[in-house]
Amino acid sequence: MAPPQGSRAPLEFGGPLGAAALMLLLPVTMFHLLLVARSGPARLLGPPPYLPGLEELWSPWALLLCLTWLGLQAALYLLPARKVAEGQELKDKSRLRYPINGFQALVLTALLVGLGVSAGLPLSALPEMLLPLAFAATLTAFIFSLLLYLKALVAPASALAPGGNSGSLIYDFFLGRELNPRICSFDFKYFCELRPGLIGWVLINLALLMQEAELRGSPSLAMWLVNGFQLLYVADALWYEEAVLTTMDIIHDGFGFMLAFGDLAWVPFTYSLQAQFLLYHPQPLGWPLASFICLINAVGYYIFRGANSQKNTFRKNPSDPRVADLETISTATGRRLLVSGWWGMVRHPNYLGDLIMALAWSLPCGVFHLLPYFYFLYFTALLVHREDRDERQCLQKYGLAWHEYCRRVPYRIVPYVY
Ligand SMILES: NC(=O)C1=CN([C@@H]2O[C@H](COP(=O)(O)OP(=O)(O)OC[C@H]3O[C@@H](n4cnc5c(N)ncnc54)[C@H](OP(=O)(O)O)[C@@H]3O)[C@@H](O)[C@H]2O)C=CC1
Numbered sequence: 570m571a572p573p574q575g576s577r578a579p580l581e582f583g584g585p586l587g588a589a590a591l592m593l594l595l596p597v598t599m600f601h602l603l604l605v606a607r608s609g610p611a612r613l614l615g616p617p618p619y620l621p622g623l624e625e626l627w628s629p630w631a632l633l634l635c636l637t638w639l640g641l642q643a644a645l646y647l648l649p650a651r652k653v654a655e656g657q658e659l660k661d662k663s664r665l666r667y668p669i670n671g672f673q674a675l676v677l678t679a680l681l682v683g684l685g686v687s688a689g690l691p692l693s694a695l696p697e698m699l700l701p702l703a704f705a706a707t708l709t710a711f712i713f714s715l716l717l718y719l720k721a722l723v724a725p726a727s728a729l730a731p732g733g734n735s736g737s738l739i740y741d742f743f744l745g746r747e748l749n750p751r752i753c754s755f756d757f758k759y760f761c762e763l764r765p766g767l768i769g770w771v772l773i774n775l776a777l778l779m780q781e782a783e784l785r786g787s788p789s790l791a792m793w794l795v796n797g798f799q800l801l802y803v804a805d806a807l808w809y810e811e812a813v814l815t816t817m818d819i820i821h822d823g824f825g826f827m828l829a830f831g832d833l834a835w836v837p838f839t840y841s842l843q844a845q846f847l848l849y850h851p852q853p854l855g856w857p858l859a860s861f862i863c864l865i866n867a868v869g870y871y872i873f874r875g876a877n878s879q880k881n882t883f884r885k886n887p888s889d890p891r892v893a894d895l896e897t898i899s900t901a902t903g904r905r906l907l908v909s910g911w912w913g914m915v916r917h918p919n920y921l922g923d924l925i926m927a928l929a930w931s932l933p934c935g936v937f938h939l940l941p942y943f944y945f946l947y948f949t950a951l952l953v954h955r956e957d958r959d960e961r962q963c964l965q966k967y968g969l970a971w972h973e974y975c976r977r978v979p980y981r982i983v984p985y986v987y
C-alpha cells in the first residue's frame with residue numbers, strides 16, 4: 570500500500586524487520602519473565618523452567634475476565650469528569666478534548682475491589698491465573714491492533730501519525746497508523762495509556778500481596794515497599810493525568826501493536842515482576858535498609874515530579890509565577906526552551922527521576938538475583954532509545970535553537986555521565 574503523500578518519516582525500531590522481531594520478542598520476554606519469576610532458581614538469563622502448552626495458556630475465563638476489566642475501565646472513563654482538557658494543536662489546527670477522571674477511576678476501582686473482596690471475591694487467586702490472563706491480554710492487544718489498522722484505512726490523511734505510515738504492513742501495524750483513533754469522544758490511545766494497564770498493574774500487585782499474607786501470615790516488608798512505591802507511581806500518573814497529553818506517545822506516535830500490547834499486556838504483567846518474584850522468593854529486609862530504599866524512591870519521585878510539573882506548567886503558561894523566573898532560549902517556532910531549573914541540569918531530568926525510582930523498586934528484592942532488576946535494565950534501554958527519538962524530533966522542530974540548548978545543557982540524562 571502506498572504511503573500518503575508527504576508523510577514519509579525515517580524508519581525507527583530497525584524498520585519492518587526490527588518491528589517484526591519486537592512483535593515476537595516482547596510477548597516471548599513477557600512469558601519468560603512470568604515463568605521464571607515462579608521458578609526456584611529465578612534466573613533471568615537461564616531457560617524457562619518448562620514450556621507451557623496451549624491448555625495452560627488459553628482459558629476462556631481469563632479472556633472473559635480481561636474483557637470485563639476493559640469494559641469496567643471503559644465505563645469509568647465515560648463517567649462525568651471533573652474537567653475536560655484540550656490536547657495539543659493537530660495538523661488541521663483543531664484540538665481534541667479529553668476527560669480528566671483517571672484518579673476517580675482508580676478510587677472507584679479500589680472501592681469496587683474492596684466491596685468485592687469483603688463479599689468473598691477471591692483476589693488472592695489471581696496470581697495463579699497470571700499466565701492465561703497475560704495470554705488473553707496479548708490476544709486482545711493483537712486483535713485490537715488489527716482493528717485499529719483497519720480503522721486507519723478509512724481515516725482522513727490529517728488523522729494519520731507522522732511515523733506509522735511507511736507503506737510496510739508489518740511496520741505500520743507495529744507503530745500504528747492513526748494518531749488519535751476515536752469512536753465519538755472515546756479516545757482509545759489515551760484510555761489505554763493510563764487506565765486498564767496501570768490500574769491492572771496495582772491490582773495484580775495487591776493480589777500478590779494478599780496471597781503472600783495467606784501463605785506466610787502477613788505480607789513481608791519488601792512486598793509492602795514494592796506495592797507502596799508502585800501505587801504511588803500509578804496514583805501520580807492518574808492524578809496528573811493531563812500531563813500525559815504532552816508525552817511523545819500522545820503527540821507523535823500512532824496507536825498500533827507497540828502501544829496496545831505495551832499498555833494492555835506488558836505494563837501489568839512485567840511491571841509487577843518484583844511483586845511476583847517476592848511471592849515465590851521471600852527476601853529479608855530490615856527497617857534501616859527499608860528506610861534507605863524509601864529515601865531513594867523519594868529522591869527519584871521528587872526529581873520526576875518536579876521536572877514533569879515544571880515543564881507542564883511552563884508549556885501551559887510561561888508567565889506562571891512558578892516558572893516565570895526561569896531562564897529560557899527562544900526558538901523559531903515561537904515556543905521557548907527552559908535552560909535553567911530542572912531542565913538546565915540535564916536534557917531529560919524526568920527520565921533521571923524515573924530511573925532512580927526504578928532502582929528503588931528492585932532493591933527490596935535483594936542483590937542476589939538479577940531477575941527483579943529486569944525492569945531497571947529494560948527501562949534504561951527504553952529511556953535511552955526514547956531520549957534519542959525525542960532529540961531527533963526536537964532537532965527537527967527547533968533546529969539551531971536545539972543545538973544551542975544542547976551546548977548549554979550538554980548531558981542527556983545523568984549529569985556528568987551521560
Ligand atoms: N514507566 C514507563 O514505562 C515510562 C515512563 N515514561 C515517563 O513519561 C514521562 C514523559 O516522557 P516523554 O514523553 O518521553 O518525554 P518528555 O516529557 O521529556 O517530553 C519531551 C518533550 O519536552 C519538551 N522539552 C524538551 N526539553 C525542553 C525544555 N528544555 N524546555 C521545555 N520543553 C522541553 C519537548 O517538546 P515540546 O517542546 O514540543 O513541548 C520534548 O519533545 C517521563 O517522565 C518518562 O520518564 C516514559 C516512557 C515509559
Ligand SMILES: CC(C)=CCC[C@@H](C)[C@H]1CC=C2C3=C(CC[C@@]21C)[C@@]1(C)CC[C@H](O)C(C)(C)[C@@H]1CC3
Pocket residue numbers: 595762763802805806813816818827828830831832835836
Ligand atoms: C517495550 C514496549 C512494550 C514498548 C511500549 C512502551 C510502553 C510500555 C510505554 C511507552 C510510554 C509509556 C508511558 C507510561 C507507561 C508505559 C508506556 C505506555 C506512563 C503511563 C507511566 C506512568 C507515568 O507517570 C507516565 C504517565 C508519565 C507514563 C507515560 C508514558
